[in-house]
Amino acid sequence: MAGKSYDHYGKVGKPSEKNFQKKKRPKLIAVIDEDNCTGCQVCVPFCPSECIKPVPREKYGLPIPPLQVNFHQCIGCQQCMKACSNLTWDAIRMFDVEDFEARFGITITNDTHAPEAALEPAE
Numbered sequence: 024m025a026g027k028s029y030d031h032y033g034k035v036g037k038p039s040e041k042n043f044q045k046k047k048r049p050k051l052i053a054v055i056d057e058d059n060c061t062g063c064q065v066c067v068p069f070c071p072s073e074c075i076k077p078v079p080r081e082k083y084g085l086p087i088p089p090l091q092v093n094f095h096q097c098i099g100c101q102q103c104m105k106a107c108s109n110l111t112w113d114a115i116r117m118f119d120v121e122d123f124e125a126r127f128g129i130t131i132t133n134d135t136h137a138p139e140a141a142l143e144p145a146e
């Protein structure tokens with residue numbers, strides 16, 4: 024008798040099929056720890072706003088660079104964090120938007136078209 028197969032997607036949901044545009048300032052922002060990210064890209068198809076991209080190859084000189092979030096497009100849905108922590112690794116943290124702004128010196132607005140900002144912690 025065949026056993027019940029394990030549902031790997033049970034805690035994660037299915038990869039997103041939507042292209043969801045941010046409509047307002049979110050409560051949460053996803054941050055990928057670049058030092059901890061393997062660059063596997065498993066999280067990418069789970070992001071409904073398509074805002075997870077590899078960092079420029081020149082930044083680390085690695086053949087498989089880590090990924091980072093375009094913070095101005097993130098809607099705070101947490102799907103990437105669930106995908107990373109349940110399916111691969113544990114490289115994504117969700118920050119309250121106020122904490123994120125204070126820590127990284129980046130202001131999040133309703134706008135999706137703000138320039139992508141380098142992730143450098145504020146002094």
Ligand code: SF4
Nearest residue numbers: 060061063064066107
């Ligand atoms: S799933 Fe996790 S380890 Fe893989 S690319 Fe995304 S953040 Fe990095």
Ligand code: SF4
Nearest residue numbers: 070097098100101103
């Ligand atoms: S929380 Fe993650 S999956 Fe959701 S929009 Fe932000 S980066 Fe994309």
